[in-house]
Amino acid sequence: MRLFVAxxxxxxxxxxxxxxxxxxxxxxxxxxxxxxxxxxxxxxFIGETERLLYAEEALKAVEFKPFEISFDRVGLFKxxxxxxxxxxxxxxxxxxxxxxxxxxxxxxxxxxxxDREFKAHLTLAREVVFKGGFEPTKYALPQNLNYxxxxxxxxxxxRIKGNLTYTExxxxxxx
Numbered sequence: 717m718r719l720f721v722a723x724x725x726x727x728x729x730x731x732x733x734x735x736x737x738x739x740x741x742x743x744x745x746x747x748x749x750x751x752x753x754x755x756x757x758x759x760x761f762i763g764e765t766e767r768l769l770y771a772e773e774a775l776k777a778v779e780f781k782p783f784e785i786s787f788d789r790v791g792l793f794k795x796x797x798x799x800x801x802x803x804x805x806x807x808x809x810x811x812x813x814x815x816x817x818x819x820x821x822x823x824x825x826x827x828x829x830x831d832r833e834f835k836a837h838l839t840l841a842r843e844v845v846f847k848g849g850f851e852p853t854k855y856a857l858p859q860n861l862n863y864x865x866x867x868x869x870x871x872x873x874x875r876i877k878g879n880l881t882y883t884e885x886x887x888x889x890x891x
Contacts, residue, residue, distance in 0.1 A: 717764070717765065717766065717768070717872050717874070718762075718763060718764055718872065718873040718874065719762040719763070719765055719768070719771055719870060719871065719872060719873070719885075720758050720759075720760065720761045720762055720870075720871050720873065721758070721759045721760045721762070721771075721774075721775065721818050721822070721868055721869070721870055721871070722756040722757060722758050722759060722868070722869050722871050722882075723756060723757040723759060723811070723814075723865055723868060723869075724756050724867070724869045724871075724884065724887075725755055725756065725863060729863055730752050730753070730755045731752070732861070733752075733755055733787075733803070733838070733861075734752045734755075736803075736840075736855075736857065736861075737749060737750070737752075737840050737841075739855070740790070740801060740840060740841070740844075740846075740852055740855065741841075743846050743847050743850040743852070744841070744844050744845065744846050744847070745845045745846065745847055746798065746843070746844065746845050747798060747801070747841040747842070747843055747844030747845065748841060748842045748843050748844070749840065749841040749844075750839055750840055750841060750842075751879065751880070753881075753882075754880065754881070754882050755838060756838070756869075756871070756882065757805075757811070757836060757837065757838050759811075759814060759815040759818045759819075759834075759868060760815060760818045760819050760822055760829055761829065761830060762822065762827055762829070765827070767825075767826075767827070768885070770825040770826065770827070771822070771825075771827070771870055772870060772885070772886050773825060774818070774821035774822045774824070774825050774827070775818075775821075775868065775870050775886060775887075775888050776888060777821045777824075778814070778817050778818055778821050778868065778888060779817065779890075780810075780813070780814050780817060780890055781890060782864060782865060782866035782890050782891065783810040783811075783864075783865050784862055784863065784864050784865065785805050785806070785807075785808075785810075785811055785836075785862065785863050785865055786805065786806040786807070786861060786862045786863075787803040787804065787805060787806070787838065787857060787861040787862075787863075788804060788805070788806040788857060788861075789803070789804045789853070789857065790802070790803060790804075790840075790852045790853055790855045790857065791803075791804050791837065791853060792852060792853065795843070797843055798842070798843030798844050798845050799843075799844055799845070800839060800841070800842050800844070801839075801840045801841040801842075801844045801852055802837040802838055802839050802840055803837065803838040803840060803857070803861075804836070804837055805836040805837070808835075808836035810865075811836045811865065812834055812836060814865070814868070815834040815836070816834070818868065819834075866889060866890050866891070867887050867888060867889045867890065868887065868888050869884045869885075869886070869887040869888075870884070870885045870886045870887070871883065871884055871885065872885050
């Protein structure tokens, strides 16, 4: 099974995010926009594995105190055939520390993870091309796009009836 560790959002917050996705979608010529149910921030991508118990053990070993994040910008990772459009986290110090802790616990249990710098972002769309003249990086987000981080989730990624579907297998709450 294909696994990753994520910061999931409550449905009400996903709905709030979806309003901004729709504004961006209106200005796209093409793009594969994320399903609202799938909105999350990946903390660590594990990949294909059958070692579910070890991944759950790693999740249980992660320690952190709840904190708040705020989304403050739209960004693009440039790609041929269309860009990846994302929301960026204003002060990513705490979420980077959390992602580092998740990675350490997974590596301590024998998981091999991608060796690249963690960039706290929420993917809105892949293979997106925007209309001429529209600059998504200048799209104004509201000041109150905040979320309290108090849990992390072990997620399974699969295609169900042609739709990419993320299912929470377990989670860890922090107080």
